[in-house]
Amino acid sequence: MTVNIKCNYTIEIPNCNMETLTAAFRKVLILFLRDFVLVILNKFATEYMNQKIKPFKCKKCGNNEEFIWKTRRTKNTKITTIFGDIILGQMQVQCKNCGKKLYITRKLLEIAPRKSMSEGTKKILALLGSLTSFRISEKILKMVGVAINKMKVWRCVQEVGAEIGFDLDPKESARGEADGTGIPIQGIKKRGRELKVFIQEKIGAECA
Ligand SMILES: [Zn+2]
Numbered sequence: 001m002t003v004n005i006k007c008n009y010t011i012e013i014p015n016c017n018m019e020t021l022t023a024a025f026r027k028v029l030i031l032f033l034r035d036f037v038l039v040i041l042n043k044f045a046t047e048y049m050n051q052k053i054k055p056f057k058c059k060k061c062g063n064n065e066e067f068i069w070k071t072r073r074t075k076n077t078k079i080t081t082i083f084g085d086i087i088l089g090q091m092q093v094q095c096k097n098c099g100k101k102l103y104i105t106r107k108l109l110e111i112a113p114r115k116s117m118s119e120g121t122k123k124i125l126a127l128l129g130s131l132t133s134f135r136i137s138e139k140i141l142k143m144v145g146v147a148i149n150k151m152k153v154w155r156c157v158q159e160v161g162a163e164i165g166f167d168l169d170p171k172e173s174a175r176g177e178a179d180g181t182g183i184p185i186q187g188i189k190k191r192g193r194e195l196k197v198f199i200q201e202k203i204g205a206e207c208a
Pocket of ligand 1: 058059060061062063095096097098099100
Protein backbone atom coordinates (compact mmCIF):
# COMPACT_ATOMS: atom_id res chain seq x y z
CA MET A 1 0.00 0.00 0.00
CA THR A 2 1.25 3.51 -0.79
CA VAL A 3 0.45 6.11 1.84
CA ASN A 4 0.82 9.84 1.45
CA ILE A 5 1.40 11.56 4.78
CA LYS A 6 1.36 15.32 5.22
CA CYS A 7 2.81 16.80 8.40
CA ASN A 8 1.65 20.05 9.87
CA TYR A 9 2.92 21.00 13.33
CA THR A 10 3.04 24.37 14.99
CA ILE A 11 5.97 24.71 17.36
CA GLU A 12 7.24 27.55 19.51
CA ILE A 13 11.01 27.72 19.18
CA PRO A 14 13.17 30.39 20.86
CA ASN A 15 16.31 30.04 18.68
CA CYS A 16 17.81 27.80 16.03
CA ASN A 17 20.83 26.25 17.73
CA MET A 18 21.28 22.51 17.40
CA GLU A 19 20.42 21.74 21.06
CA THR A 20 17.12 23.58 20.79
CA LEU A 21 16.31 21.97 17.45
CA THR A 22 17.10 18.48 18.76
CA ALA A 23 14.96 19.04 21.87
CA ALA A 24 12.08 20.32 19.75
CA PHE A 25 12.43 17.42 17.33
CA ARG A 26 12.10 14.91 20.18
CA LYS A 27 8.74 16.45 21.06
CA VAL A 28 7.54 16.43 17.46
CA LEU A 29 8.75 12.88 16.86
CA ILE A 30 6.22 11.28 19.20
CA LEU A 31 3.40 13.46 17.79
CA PHE A 32 4.38 12.45 14.29
CA LEU A 33 4.48 8.77 15.25
CA ARG A 34 0.92 8.99 16.60
CA ASP A 35 -0.35 10.68 13.42
CA PHE A 36 1.64 8.28 11.26
CA VAL A 37 0.07 5.28 13.03
CA LEU A 38 -3.44 6.77 12.82
CA VAL A 39 -3.21 7.58 9.09
CA ILE A 40 -1.87 4.15 8.15
CA LEU A 41 -4.30 2.28 10.41
CA ASN A 42 -7.19 4.15 8.85
CA LYS A 43 -5.99 3.34 5.35
CA PHE A 44 -5.69 -0.35 6.11
CA ALA A 45 -9.00 -0.43 8.01
CA THR A 46 -10.78 1.15 5.02
CA GLU A 47 -9.26 -1.40 2.70
CA TYR A 48 -10.16 -4.31 4.99
CA MET A 49 -13.75 -3.05 5.30
CA ASN A 50 -14.01 -3.19 1.50
CA GLN A 51 -12.75 -6.77 1.41
CA LYS A 52 -15.18 -9.68 1.67
CA ILE A 53 -13.26 -11.55 4.41
CA LYS A 54 -12.04 -9.36 7.26
CA PRO A 55 -8.88 -9.99 9.30
CA PHE A 56 -11.08 -9.85 12.44
CA LYS A 57 -14.28 -11.55 13.49
CA CYS A 58 -17.25 -10.89 15.75
CA LYS A 59 -16.62 -12.24 19.25
CA LYS A 60 -20.31 -13.06 19.70
CA CYS A 61 -21.35 -14.80 16.47
CA GLY A 62 -18.05 -15.45 14.66
CA ASN A 63 -19.02 -13.44 11.54
CA ASN A 64 -15.95 -12.19 9.65
CA GLU A 65 -17.62 -10.71 6.57
CA GLU A 66 -20.43 -8.25 7.29
CA PHE A 67 -19.55 -5.17 9.34
CA ILE A 68 -20.44 -1.49 9.28
CA TRP A 69 -18.35 1.41 10.58
CA LYS A 70 -19.39 2.83 13.96
CA THR A 71 -16.61 5.36 14.41
CA ARG A 72 -13.07 6.07 13.25
CA ARG A 73 -11.93 7.48 16.58
CA THR A 74 -13.50 6.66 19.94
CA LYS A 75 -12.28 5.45 23.38
CA ASN A 76 -8.55 6.15 23.78
CA THR A 77 -5.99 3.43 24.20
CA LYS A 78 -2.33 3.90 25.18
CA ILE A 79 0.45 2.08 23.32
CA THR A 80 4.08 2.17 24.47
CA THR A 81 6.58 2.32 21.62
CA ILE A 82 10.38 2.62 21.61
CA PHE A 83 9.81 6.37 21.08
CA GLY A 84 7.48 6.70 24.08
CA ASP A 85 3.73 6.43 24.68
CA ILE A 86 1.16 7.30 22.05
CA ILE A 87 -2.57 7.71 22.69
CA LEU A 88 -4.83 6.45 19.93
CA GLY A 89 -8.56 6.94 19.57
CA GLN A 90 -9.76 3.46 18.65
CA MET A 91 -11.68 2.52 15.53
CA GLN A 92 -14.93 0.69 16.14
CA VAL A 93 -17.07 -1.41 13.81
CA GLN A 94 -20.38 -3.22 14.31
CA CYS A 95 -21.32 -6.75 13.32
CA LYS A 96 -24.19 -6.65 10.81
CA ASN A 97 -25.27 -10.11 11.86
CA CYS A 98 -25.79 -9.69 15.62
CA GLY A 99 -25.15 -5.99 16.30
CA LYS A 100 -22.12 -6.53 18.54
CA LYS A 101 -19.64 -3.67 18.43
CA LEU A 102 -15.92 -4.27 18.39
CA TYR A 103 -12.76 -2.22 18.55
CA ILE A 104 -10.38 -3.09 15.73
CA THR A 105 -7.37 -0.81 16.40
CA ARG A 106 -5.51 -3.27 18.62
CA LYS A 107 -6.45 -6.21 16.38
CA LEU A 108 -4.89 -4.46 13.39
CA LEU A 109 -1.82 -3.44 15.41
CA GLU A 110 -1.60 -7.04 16.64
CA ILE A 111 -1.34 -5.90 20.25
CA ALA A 112 -3.44 -7.98 22.65
CA PRO A 113 -6.13 -6.29 24.80
CA ARG A 114 -4.68 -4.78 27.99
CA LYS A 115 -1.09 -5.24 26.72
CA SER A 116 0.71 -1.93 26.63
CA MET A 117 3.15 -2.68 23.81
CA SER A 118 4.07 -4.98 20.94
CA GLU A 119 6.26 -8.04 21.51
CA GLY A 120 9.08 -6.37 19.56
CA THR A 121 9.08 -3.27 21.80
CA LYS A 122 8.97 -5.47 24.90
CA LYS A 123 12.03 -7.40 23.71
CA ILE A 124 14.01 -4.22 22.99
CA LEU A 125 13.24 -2.78 26.43
CA ALA A 126 14.01 -6.14 28.05
CA LEU A 127 17.36 -6.31 26.25
CA LEU A 128 18.20 -2.78 27.41
CA GLY A 129 17.23 -3.67 30.99
CA SER A 130 19.38 -6.79 30.91
CA LEU A 131 22.45 -4.92 29.62
CA THR A 132 22.51 -2.31 32.36
CA SER A 133 20.71 -1.40 35.60
CA PHE A 134 17.06 -0.34 35.45
CA ARG A 135 17.99 3.11 36.71
CA ILE A 136 20.55 3.55 33.89
CA SER A 137 18.06 2.14 31.36
CA GLU A 138 15.68 4.93 32.30
CA LYS A 139 18.52 7.49 31.96
CA ILE A 140 19.56 6.19 28.52
CA LEU A 141 15.97 6.35 27.30
CA LYS A 142 15.62 9.86 28.69
CA MET A 143 18.80 10.92 26.89
CA VAL A 144 17.26 9.97 23.55
CA GLY A 145 14.05 11.73 24.51
CA VAL A 146 12.00 8.69 25.52
CA ALA A 147 9.94 8.90 28.71
CA ILE A 148 9.78 5.26 29.83
CA ASN A 149 10.36 4.68 33.52
CA LYS A 150 12.55 2.00 35.06
CA MET A 151 9.60 -0.03 36.38
CA LYS A 152 8.32 -0.49 32.85
CA VAL A 153 11.76 -1.73 31.76
CA TRP A 154 11.80 -4.04 34.82
CA ARG A 155 8.42 -5.52 33.86
CA CYS A 156 9.64 -6.18 30.30
CA VAL A 157 12.71 -8.00 31.63
CA GLN A 158 10.49 -10.14 33.90
CA GLU A 159 8.04 -10.99 31.11
CA VAL A 160 10.64 -11.81 28.47
CA GLY A 161 12.79 -13.68 31.03
CA ALA A 162 9.81 -15.87 31.98
CA GLU A 163 9.32 -16.82 28.32
CA ILE A 164 12.94 -17.83 27.66
CA GLY A 165 13.55 -21.58 27.81
CA PHE A 166 17.02 -22.84 28.80
CA ASP A 167 16.49 -26.55 28.11
CA LEU A 168 18.63 -28.75 25.93
CA ASP A 169 17.15 -29.56 22.55
CA PRO A 170 16.85 -33.35 22.16
CA LYS A 171 16.84 -32.99 18.36
CA GLU A 172 20.27 -31.35 18.32
CA SER A 173 23.69 -32.88 18.99
CA ALA A 174 24.47 -34.48 22.38
CA ARG A 175 27.65 -32.38 22.53
CA GLY A 176 28.45 -28.88 23.62
CA GLU A 177 30.88 -26.56 25.36
CA ALA A 178 30.74 -25.09 28.83
CA ASP A 179 32.37 -22.07 30.42
CA GLY A 180 31.83 -19.59 33.21
CA THR A 181 31.25 -15.89 32.83
CA GLY A 182 31.00 -13.03 35.32
CA ILE A 183 27.56 -11.45 35.63
CA PRO A 184 27.42 -8.04 37.31
CA ILE A 185 24.63 -7.98 39.90
CA GLN A 186 23.18 -4.76 41.27
CA GLY A 187 22.88 -4.26 45.01
CA ILE A 188 25.36 -6.86 46.30
CA LYS A 189 28.78 -6.17 47.80
CA LYS A 190 30.73 -8.47 45.51
CA ARG A 191 31.23 -7.34 41.93
CA GLY A 192 29.04 -10.10 40.59
CA ARG A 193 28.53 -13.80 40.36
CA GLU A 194 29.77 -16.43 38.01
CA LEU A 195 27.24 -17.93 35.67
CA LYS A 196 27.92 -21.29 34.09
CA VAL A 197 27.07 -21.30 30.43
CA PHE A 198 26.52 -24.38 28.30
CA ILE A 199 26.29 -24.06 24.54
CA GLN A 200 24.73 -27.02 22.81
CA GLU A 201 26.17 -27.98 19.45
CA LYS A 202 23.73 -28.03 16.55
CA ILE A 203 23.70 -31.04 14.28
CA GLY A 204 25.78 -30.22 11.21
CA ALA A 205 27.54 -27.27 12.93
CA GLU A 206 30.73 -27.22 14.94
CA CYS A 207 31.34 -25.19 18.07
CA ALA A 208 33.61 -22.26 17.28
ZN1 LIG B 1 -21.84 -10.84 15.44
